[in-house]
Amino acid sequence: MAERPSQASWPAVLESVPLIRRFVQEGAVGLGLSEKSARRLGLAAEEIAVNVARHAYRGLPPGPVAARLFRDKDRVLVAFTDSGRAFDPSGAPEPDLGLPASERPVGGLGLFLVKNIADELLYERVDGENRLTLVKRLSREDRP
Numbered sequence: 001m002a003e004r005p006s007q008a009s010w011p012a013v014l015e016s017v018p019l020i021r022r023f024v025q026e027g028a029v030g031l032g033l034s035e036k037s038a039r040r041l042g043l044a045a046e047e048i049a050v051n052v053a054r055h056a057y058r059g060l061p062p063g064p065v066a067a068r069l070f071r072d073k074d075r076v077l078v079a080f081t082d083s084g085r086a087f088d089p090s091g092a093p094e095p096d097l098g099l100p101a102s103e104r105p106v107g108g109l110g111l112f113l114v115k116n117i118a119d120e121l122l123y124e125r126v127d128g129e130n131r132l133t134l135v136k137r138l139s140r141e142d143r144p
Contacts, residue, residue, distance in 0.1 A: 006023075006027050006030075006068070006069050006070070007066065007067070007068040007069070008023050008066065008067060009064045009065070009066040009067075010064065010065055010066075011062050011063075011064060011065075012049075012052045012053050012056060012057055012062045012063055012064060012065040012082060012084065013053050013062050014050065014053045014054075016049065016053065016065070017046055017049045017050055017053065018046075020045055020046065020049040020065070020067060021042045021043070021045055021046040021049070022042070023045075023067060023069070024038075024041055024042050024045035024067060024069060024078055025038045025039060025041065025042030025045075026038075027069040028041045028042070028069065028076050028078075028136070031069065031070070031071040031076045032071060032076065032138055033076055033136065033138065034139075034141050036141070037136065037138075037139065037141070040117045041076070041078065041117065041118075041134065041136050043113070043117065044078075044113065044114045044117040044118055044134055045067065045078055045080075045134070047111070047113055047114050048080055048114060048132060048134070049065060049080075051087075051089075051111070052065045052080070052082050052084060053065070055084070055085070055087065056082050056084025056085055056087065056130065057082075057084045057085075058085070060084070063082060063083050063084060064082065064083070065080060065081070065082045066080070066081045066082070067079070067080050067081075068081075074137055074138045075119075075135050075136065075137050075138065076135075076136045076138065077133055077134065077135050077136075078133065078134045078136075079131065079132070079133040080130075080131070080132045080133070080134075081129050081130065081131050081132075082129065082130050083128055083129050083130075084130065086125045086130060087130060088123045088125070089111050089114070089115075089121060089123060089132065090121055090123055114134070117134075117136070118134040118135060118136055119135050119136055119137045120133075120134075120135035121133070121134060121135070122135065
């Protein structure tokens with residue numbers, strides 16, 4: 001059975017990023033993730049929030065970014081919604097970590113980090129909204 005979701009919304013600006021990270025991290029602990037797993041999920045949420053703040057509404061007044069946190073069986077899910085420009089992170093190229101940092105193009109490491117923290121990354125564009133869901137399965141360390 002799925003746990004009751006918690007939900008919040010903020011302006012998509014960099015000042016909201018710490019609030020979003022704290023919301024996800026504290027909510028994830030409340031849904032059964034260990035402190036360590038929740039910190040990692042909070043870091044992934046921070047990266048998503050930064051990308052939305054910097055890119056989704058570029059050239060437009062900042063709109064909202066919402067996060068909904070819930071548990072479904074042995075998974076904690078964080079569903080982000082914004083009405084900025086369409087962007088499917090699953091199609092973003094992987095950074096070439098074999099190149100020296102000075103030769104790599106700027107960007108892409110945040111999404112690489114998110115993809116390595118989340119067990120699944122689901123994206124859809126519905127009714128003019130980006131819907132990005134991070135899925136984190138509970139591990140042995142998360143279970144009592």
